[in-house]
Amino acid sequence: MSLQSIKYSRGSLEILDQLLLPGQSKYLVVRGVEDGWKVINKMQVRGAPAIAIVGCLSLAVEVNPEEFGSKKLLRQEIEGKLNYLVSARPTAVNMKIAADELITLANELDKDENIDVAEMKHRFLSATEAMLKKDIADNRAIGAHGAKAILQGVTEAAGASAGSAGSVRVLTHCNTGSLATAGYGTALGVVRQLAELGKLEHVYCTETRPYNQGARLTAYELVHEKFPATLVLDSMVAALLRAKNVAAVVVGADRVAANGDTANKIGTYQIAVVAKHHGVPFYVAAPLTSIDLAIPSGDHIIIEERPDREMTHVGEHRIAAPGINCWNPAFDVTPASLITGIITERGVFKPAELNAAISKLLES
Numbered sequence: 154m155s156l157q158s159i160k161y162s163r164g165s166l167e168i169l170d171q172l173l174l175p176g177q178s179k180y181l182v183v184r185g186v187e188d189g190w191k192v193i194n195k196m197q198v199r200g201a202p203a204i205a206i207v208g209c210l211s212l213a214v215e216v217n218p219e220e221f222g223s224k225k226l227l228r229q230e231i232e233g234k235l236n237y238l239v240s241a242r243p244t245a246v247n248m249k250i251a252a253d254e255l256i257t258l259a260n261e262l263d264k265d266e267n268i269d270v271a272e273m274k275h276r277f278l279s280a281t282e283a284m285l286k287k288d289i290a291d292n293r294a295i296g297a298h299g300a301k302a303i304l305q306g307v308t309e310a311a312g313a314s315a316g317s318a319g320s321v322r323v324l325t326h327c328n329t330g331s332l333a334t335a336g337y338g339t340a341l342g343v344v345r346q347l348a349e350l351g352k353l354e355h356v357y358c359t360e361t362r363p364y365n366q367g368a369r370l371t372a373y374e375l376v377h378e379k380f381p382a383t384l385v386l387d388s389m390v391a392a393l394l395r396a397k398n399v400a401a402v403v404v405g406a407d408r409v410a411a412n413g414d415t416a417n418k419i420g421t422y423q424i425a426v427v428a429k430h431h432g433v434p435f436y437v438a439a440p441l442t443s444i445d446l447a448i449p450s451g452d453h454i455i456i457e458e459r460p461d462r463e464m465t466h467v468g469e470h471r472i473a474a475p476g477i478n479c480w481n482p483a484f485d486v487t488p489a490s491l492i493t494g495i496i497t498e499r500g501v502f503k504p505a506e507l508n509a510a511i512s513k514l515l516e517s
């Protein structure tokens with residue numbers, strides 16, 4: 154069974170259909186932007202970084218065989234199609250940030266009198282393709298920073314005399330692994346790094362109702378890696394933190410506001426509340442492309458609401474009483490005050506430091 158969510162070579166894009174996992178491992182061909190929009194909207198590919206990469210690559214495979222009469226026509230095609238792809242799912246910011254970067258590039262290339270339309274297309278394709286490699290490198294860096302922060306936190310909590318931290322138990326929510334990214338994962342990358350360091354005693358993953366990313370996808374990745382892992386239901390988190398000596402919670406993000414408020418999979422907020430109650434550090438692991446400095450707080454994040462059917466049915470089987478009303482927000486916002494640290498590829502930041510630190514990094 155494959156853990157590679159995205160298969161790409163110039164002119165060809167396939168995604169692993171995550172609606173079929175873990176039962177079936179089947180790749181879908183994405184021929185262009187219409188297919189890209191659909192697989193993102195239907196959540197056949199999901200996870201903020203994977204959404205952005207598949208969206209941009211769907212445009213790359215569409216543009217690749219086309220001949221454009223002028224640079225202006227190519228620029229208009231890039232701008233229009235990327236803005237359309239942003240609308241497939243509203244909460245994760247990664248697709249919007251990637252679209253803005255590529256539109257800026259297309260504008261610069263259009264204005265550059267030294268290059269022709271063929272060269273402009275080649276540079277656009279190369280910039281899009283570079284996202285795949287960068288995402289894996291970023292995730293490895295996130296893993297290294299996150300594992301270090303968790304272990305340091307454990308050592309500090311135990312007092313200086315305790316020496317270096319032993320193995321730790323961690324909890325994660327939703328799926329932030331190879332399936333949600335180009336590879337390795339963000340929060341799950343931190344778990345992978347702990348395992349690589351020989352410091353992972355146990356990882357707990359939540360079921361993550363209603364789409365069951367934890368039970369279907371994270372559990373699948375953890376079993377594949379042969380990590381010591383246990384699945385818990387979303388309703389068990391308080392009992393788990395009370396009973397199992399969990400050292401840290403680490404989750405992903407769909408959008409982090411300038412003040413550190415973080416939108417992530419529904420259920421994240423209540424886990425953060427419970428972690429605070431039990432004095433368990435709560436970390437958000439996300440690449441810089443999930444950080445939206447344009448919004449001051451989480452109040453400005455649009456939360457996607459999904460069809461009732463995801464709640465009322467498991468597969469084809471109806472579990473809810475017919476006629477009941479449903480409310481199905483796909484994400485919630487965890488206030489910055491509940492977050493210990495935001496783990497990025499450039500280091501770990503306290504929410505209060507985030508805006509200044511990231512602005513500085515982006516300037517340099």
Ligand code: MRU
Pocket residue numbers: 199200201202245326327328329330333334338339340366404405406407417418419483
């Ligand atoms: O609705 P999903 O499955 O796309 O939600 C995924 C999450 O909330 C993840 O935690 C987030 O996108 C980060 S994935 C590295």
